[in-house]
Amino acid sequence: MEETRTYTISVYTENNVGLLNRISGIFVKRHINIESINVSGSEIDHVMRFIIVVRTTEKWVHNIVGQIEKQVDVIKAYYHNDEETIFLETALFKIGSHLLFDERQIQNIIKESHSQIVTVSREFFVIAKSGRREEIETLYEELRPYGIMQFVRTGRVSVSKAQMEISTLLKEFVH
Amino acid sequence: MELKTIKKEVSKSVTKMRVTGAEAVIHCLLAEGVDTLYGYPGGAIMPVYDELYKFSDRLHHVLTRHEQGAIHAAQGYARVSGRVGVAMATSGPGATNLVTGLADAQIDSTPLVCITGQVARHLLGSDAFQETDIVGISMPVTKWNFQITKAAEIPEVIAKAFYIARSGRPGPVLIDITKNAQFEEFDFEYSKCTAVRSYKPAPAVDARQLEKAAEAINQAKRPFIVWGQGILLGKAEEELKALVEKTGIPAAWTIMGASALPTDHPLNVGMVGMHGNYAPNVLTNECDVLIALGMRFDDRVTGDLNTYAKQAKVLHFEIDPAEVNKNVKADVPVLGDVKESLTRLLPLLGAKKHEAWHEKFKEGYATEFEEVIRHDLFPEKDGLTMGEVINAINKSSGNKAVMVSDVGQHQMITCRYARFEQSHSNITSGGLGTMGFALPAAIGAKMGAPEREVVAIAGDGGYQMTIQELGTIFQLGLPVKIVVLNNEFLGMVRQWQQLFFEKRYASTNMVNPDFVTIAKGYHIPAERVTKREDLNAAVERMIKSETAYFLEVMVEKEDNVFPMIPSGASVSDIRLK
Numbered sequence: 089m090e091e092t093r094t095y096t097i098s099v100y101t102e103n104n105v106g107l108l109n110r111i112s113g114i115f116v117k118r119h120i121n122i123e124s125i126n127v128s129g130s131e132i133d134h135v136m137r138f139i140i141v142v143r144t145t146e147k148w149v150h151n152i153v154g155q156i157e158k159q160v161d162v163i164k165a166y167y168h169n170d171e172e173t174i175f176l177e178t179a180l181f182k183i184g185s186h187l188l189f190d191e192r193q194i195q196n197i198i199k200e201s202h203s204q205i206v207t208v209s210r211e212f213f214v215i216a217k218s219g220r221r222e223e224i225e226t227l228y229e230e231l232r233p234y235g236i237m238q239f240v241r242t243g244r245v246s247v248s249k250a251q252m253e254i255s256t257l258l259k260e261f262v263h
Numbered sequence: 264m265e266l267k268t269i270k271k272e273v274s275k276s277v278t279k280m281r282v283t284g285a286e287a288v289i290h291c292l293l294a295e296g297v298d299t300l301y302g303y304p305g306g307a308i309m310p311v312y313d314e315l316y317k318f319s320d321r322l323h324h325v326l327t328r329h330e331q332g333a334i335h336a337a338q339g340y341a342r343v344s345g346r347v348g349v350a351m352a353t354s355g356p357g358a359t360n361l362v363t364g365l366a367d368a369q370i371d372s373t374p375l376v377c378i379t380g381q382v383a384r385h386l387l388g389s390d391a392f393q394e395t396d397i398v399g400i401s402m403p404v405t406k407w408n409f410q411i412t413k414a415a416e417i418p419e420v421i422a423k424a425f426y427i428a429r430s431g432r433p434g435p436v437l438i439d440i441t442k443n444a445q446f447e448e449f450d451f452e453y454s455k456c457t458a459v460r461s462y463k464p465a466p467a468v469d470a471r472q473l474e475k476a477a478e479a480i481n482q483a484k485r486p487f488i489v490w491g492q493g494i495l496l497g498k499a500e501e502e503l504k505a506l507v508e509k510t511g512i513p514a515a516w517t518i519m520g521a522s523a524l525p526t527d528h529p530l531n532v533g534m535v536g537m538h539g540n541y542a543p544n545v546l547t548n549e550c551d552v553l554i555a556l557g558m559r560f561d562d563r564v565t566g567d568l569n570t571y572a573k574q575a576k577v578l579h580f581e582i583d584p585a586e587v588n589k590n591v592k593a594d595v596p597v598l599g600d601v602k603e604s605l606t607r608l609l610p611l612l613g614a615k616k617h618e619a620w621h622e623k624f625k626e627g628y629a630t631e632f633e634e635v636i637r638h639d640l641f642p643e644k645d646g647l648t649m650g651e652v653i654n655a656i657n658k659s660s661g662n663k664a665v666m667v668s669d670v671g672q673h674q675m676i677t678c679r680y681a682r683f684e685q686s687h688s689n690i691t692s693g694g695l696g697t698m699g700f701a702l703p704a705a706i707g708a709k710m711g712a713p714e715r716e717v718v719a720i721a722g723d724g725g726y727q728m729t730i731q732e733l734g735t736i737f738q739l740g741l742p743v744k745i746v747v748l749n750n751e752f753l754g755m756v757r758q759w760q761q762l763f764f765e766k767r768y769a770s771t772n773m774v775n776p777d778f779v780t781i782a783k784g785y786h787i788p789a790e791r792v793t794k795r796e797d798l799n800a801a802v803e804r805m806i807k808s809e810t811a812y813f814l815e816v817m818v819e820k821e822d823n824v825f826p827m828i829p830s831g832a833s834v835s836d837i838r839l840k
Contacts, residue, residue, distance in 0.1 A: 102268055102461050105410070106398060113403045154585030160407040160427055163461040261270075261460045 090145040094123070096173050096246050097149065099138040099156055100130060100163040100254050107161050111138060114155050120144055124177070124243030132254060135163065141244045164257060168248050175246030178218045180206070181231060182238035185213050191234050201227045212237060269423055270458035279452050284414030285310035285445040288378065289318050291421040294453045297349050299323045299340065299710055301333035305353025306393060308380030310445035325706070325739065328731035330357050332703040334364025335729070338373050339707030342690045343665055343715075345498070347374045347428050348707065354380045355393030358439070359400065363697055365435045366404040370694030371519060372496060374433035376424045383443040384412045398439050406434030414447035419456075426456035431464030432583045433496060465582050468599035468607060475595045476578045477611035479552050485620045486512045487550035487575075489535055489543075489564075492519035492693075493557010493582060493601050500524065500686045502605035503556065509609060511616040513624050515543035517558050519693040522683035526662070532624045536564045537828045538675040541635075542627025544826070544834045547572050549623070556580045557601045560590040561694065570833035580604050634839040635825050640680065646819030647795055649676040649748045655799050656718055656746070657682045659806040664716040664744075665690060667708050669701035669725035672754035675824045677720050687712070699728030705743045706735055716744070716806065723749040723775050730781070736811050737785040744805050745787075747778055747815045750822070758823045782813035789813035 101107055108127065115122055123141040130137035142149065149167045157165040185208065187194050198205070203217035217227050224241060282290065288311050292300070302324060304312045315324045327333040330352045337348030348368075352358055358379040368375045382391040398410045407427045409420050417440070424436040480486055494503050500523045507514045507530040514524060515535045524531050533540030535547065547553065553575040558564070565571040568590060579586075579593035580601050587596040597604050639650030653676055656664060662684045668677040668691040683689060690708055692700040705719035726747050736743050753771040760768050782789035788808065792801045798816065805812040826837045 106402065106408075109399060110402050117403065151585070151589050154587075154589070158583060158585045160459060160462045258460065261458070 090147055092143050092145050094141060094143050094170055095149045095167045096170070096175060096244065097138070097140040097142065097153060097156070097165060097167045098246070098248065098252065099140065099165045100132075100252075101136045101138065102161045102163065103134055103136050104161045107159075110159055111140075111156055111162075114152055115142065118148065118152065120148070120152070126243035126245055128245070130254070132258065135254065135258070139244055139246055164252070164254055166248065166252055172250065173246040173248050175244050176218050177221060177224060177242050177244050178216060179224045179228070179239065179241040181215050181217070181227070181236055182212050183215070183231065183234070183236060185209065185211055187234050188213065194231070194234055197227070197230045201230075203227065268460040269419065269456050271422065271454040272457050279450045281448055282451045283310065283445065284417050284440065284447050284449070285314045287414060287417045287449070287451045288421065288440070288445070289314045289322065290451060291418055291453060292349065293318075293321060294455070295347070295421075295425045297322065297347070299325065300349035300351055301325045301327055301336040301340075301707065302351030303327060303330050303333055303353070303357060305357045305380065307354035307382055307442050308351060308357070308378075310442065311351070311378070311380065311440075324351075325710070325735065327703065327706075328734045329729065330360030331363055331699065332706075332729055332732040332735060334361045334375070334377065335367070335697075335700050335703035336707035336735075337375055337377075338364060338368055339667060339690055339704030340711035341373050341375060341707070342704070343687050343708040344711035345687070346711070347376055347425055350375065350377045352377070352379050353393065354382055354397070355395045358397035359395055361437070362401060362404060365401055365437065367692050367695040367697045367700065368435035369404045369406065371692065372433050372492060373435065374428040375435035376421070376428050377435060377437045379437065379439045380445070381410065381439045381441045384441045385443070387412075387441065397437065401437045404435070405437050408437040408439070410439040410441070411444050412441045414444045414449045417444065418451060418453045422454065422456040423459060427459065427462065465600045466584060466598040468597070468604050470607070472595060472597045473604065473608050473611065476597050477608055479576050479578060479595060480510065480512075480554065481613050483552035485550045486510070486552040486554060486617070487543075487546060488512050488514035488554045488556060489517065489547070489558055490514060490520045490523060490556040491517040491558025493580070494520055494523040495686060497557060497582070497601040499557070499602035499605055502602055502609070504528070505609055506605055506612075509614050510612050511614075511621075512554070513543075513617070513621060515540070517561070517564050517693075518678050518689070518691060520558060521678055521689035522686050525684050526682040527684075533628070534678060537566070537830075538679065538824050538826065540628070540679070541631035541826050541837060541839065542624045544828060544837045545627060546623060548574065548833070548835045550575050552576045552578065554578045554580070556605070557582070559586045562590070565590060565834070566828045567831055567833045570835065631826065631839065639676070644819070646822070647792070647798065647816060648822060649673050649818050650680050651795070652746065652748060652798065652802070652816050652818070653677055653680040653720075655802040656806070658799070659802045660716050660718070664688070664718045664806075665708050665712060667691070667701050667705040667717060667719045669721035670696045670698045671722045671725060672750075672758065672822075672824050673720055673722045673748040698725035701725065702729050702745065703732045703735070705745070706732060706739070706741060709741050709743045718744045718746060720746045720748065722754060723747055723751060723773055723778075724753045726778075733782060733785040733787060737787060741811060742809060743811050744808070745782070745811070745813045746805070747813075748818050749775065749778070749815055750818050750820045751775060752820060755824070757821070761821070761823070763829070778815045779813070787811045787813050789815070791815040791817065793817045
């Protein structure tokens with residue numbers, strides 16, 4: 089069996105209803121769990137960008153990207169390993185405000201983690217932390233003993249080190 | 264879609280008409296050259312049927328007896344003619360009954376446009392009567408699908424649907440139209456779609472890849488061609504013939520590629536795959552260059568991938584980039600339209616004969632003839648074989664019939680023994696293996712090629728899955744010939760039970776009705792053959808008949824199809840018995 093590793097799949101698409109379903113179906117078909125998925129606008133107007141993280145083999149990710157790319161509404165799809173991309177995730181932690189005064193250590197944890205305080209109220213405060221998965225997990229482990237009221241993390245967002253020639257592709261269509 | 268994501272043909276005389284969405288659907292179909300469609304009415308598609316009534320002089324709507332029959336008929340029409348097949352159904356169960364046909368057309372690359380009615384927009388998502396999310400359901404089994412909720416979207420979306428269905432690697436498209444959009448009026452104008460921004464039908468042929476392929480072919484000592492349906496879909500039959508004749512390379516076909524080169528062509532060495540011919544299967548593992556043309560290395564073709572053509576340099580000519588390196592690693596992929604690729608490849612190739620290599624195929628055929636073919640076609644035992652029935656059809660039709668087979672033993676026997684003179688003569692459910700395909704597909708095939716003899720061949724199992732389409736044949740007065748090879752078993756499953764499950768015949772024996780009486784109930788002339796001496800005359804009567812005709816042949820109950828590559832075994836381990 090070939091070695092599995094983490095791959096980031098980037099998909100540029102038209103902004104059409106149901107495309108998420110069509111793309112996720114390709115993973116379902118092969119019984120692959122999506123580790124995270126993020127859908128947003130891209131550098132091109134009206135073009136959406138999916139960032140999908142999966143753990144699988146090179147052969148399978150190659151096949152999957154081929155099958156994604158042949159969907160009519162998909163403009164182009166790529167895959168990269170972690171060395172070929174710049175990526176991060178963002179997490180929000182909601183924590184009881186009383187802890188700031190009762191547990192002085194929390195202030196140090198926040199300071200050292202380079203996270204941001206998003207809001208503070210009488211009852212709770214929210215901090216945001218962007219970074220690699222491990223950094224967020226470390227912060228989570230540090231805060232957990234004090235009690236985390238809510239925790240949420242985004243899917244990975246990433247840009248590739250190499251160029252992706254979507255704009256050129258789309259220009260060709262106009263001419 | 265205010266954004267410019269598709270290109271349209273500049274129409275010469277654009278006259279805007281104020282029409283309803285339902286009428287617009289008809290104008291779109293006419294503009295796309297549709298003359299025949301298959302379907303079944305119901306609540307959510309009634310406005311379109313009302314327009315079909317008004318346009319019945321220009322558009323022939325065939326009422327099948329089940330929506331599955333409609334879509335298989337559209338597939339048969341598309342497969343025989345190369346045109347886009349059209350099927351129509353209502354929402355809910357009407358739409359879900361199309362799903363098997365969509366999956367079949369998707370895996371066998373058949374161009375279809377299916378139109379379904381849907382509940383009105385304001386009811387979407389409310390679990391309304393006969394509401395089902397057919398767009399969601401059909402997503403994995405369509406090349407593209409779309410839900411229209413406004414009449415104004417109809418022309419552009421239908422134009423796009425036909426373009427996508429027929430271009431590149433063809434496939435089924437489903438368009439779901441809410442009932443309010445069918446009733447709404449709008450200013451209609453139509454222009455054909457010529458490009459879609461996010462969709463590349465065929466990659467450009469790369470001259471460097473062609474040169475690499477040519478070099479490999481010119482240096483090859485034992486080159487071998489396996490072609491698939493891509494040759495038929497790409498209309499590259501002449502190019503294939505020119506290629507084999509110039510280079511002298513033995514060429515074999517997948518089931519989906521059958522009939523692209525006549526059976527009698529001296530360089531046609533037969534069928535590859537699980538029940539294919541002995542020589543082309545075994546010699547796949549002896550060739551030095553394997554030239555795959557418009558085929559996708561299905562597991563029924565390759566057997567165990569770890570022992571498939573490992574010694575060979577693989578040249579893969581393919582229109583769909585996702586198929587390259589999917590199953591078999593290609594040493595030289597040649598992406599693009601196969602007709603263009605072969606046209607440009609031919610001048611780069613030297614003329615050869617490869618006589619010694621051909622001898623090996625002849626030896627393999629001689630072995631197979633002694634062990635298998637002789638017993639299938641010229642049996643000495645009492646019971647009738649499926650092979651001799653196919654042989655009788657060959658003789659009576661002068662090898663000119665379109666053979667539309669169902670799924671199972673009779674299908675393999677048909678593909679093995681039918682002799683094809685003309686392209687598009689073998690219509691069968693290859694990738695999906697859909698039992699019940701043959702009878703409705705034969706309806707479409709006969710309408711798509713009315714000048715040709717069309718023979719549906721089914722087993723007693725599959726025949727009963729869509730037997731209701733006898734009603735369609737009767738109502739149309741369509742001269743389709745129907746043969747049931749009755750072994751009172753689900754024969755292929757029984758064969759596997761015999762070989763791999765120690766003869767435990769779980770749920771494979773069939774207690775059948777009187778098929779002749781059933782056919783006669785539909786006023787279709789019918790007869791049953793039980794003895795060898797009656798076979799040829801009965802087949803002759805059937806082929807000569809100017810109306811539909813039903814022939815049941817009682818064949819040996821426990822015959823097996825050989826050769827056989829057991830599931831997961833190597834092509835080298837093909838069994839002759």
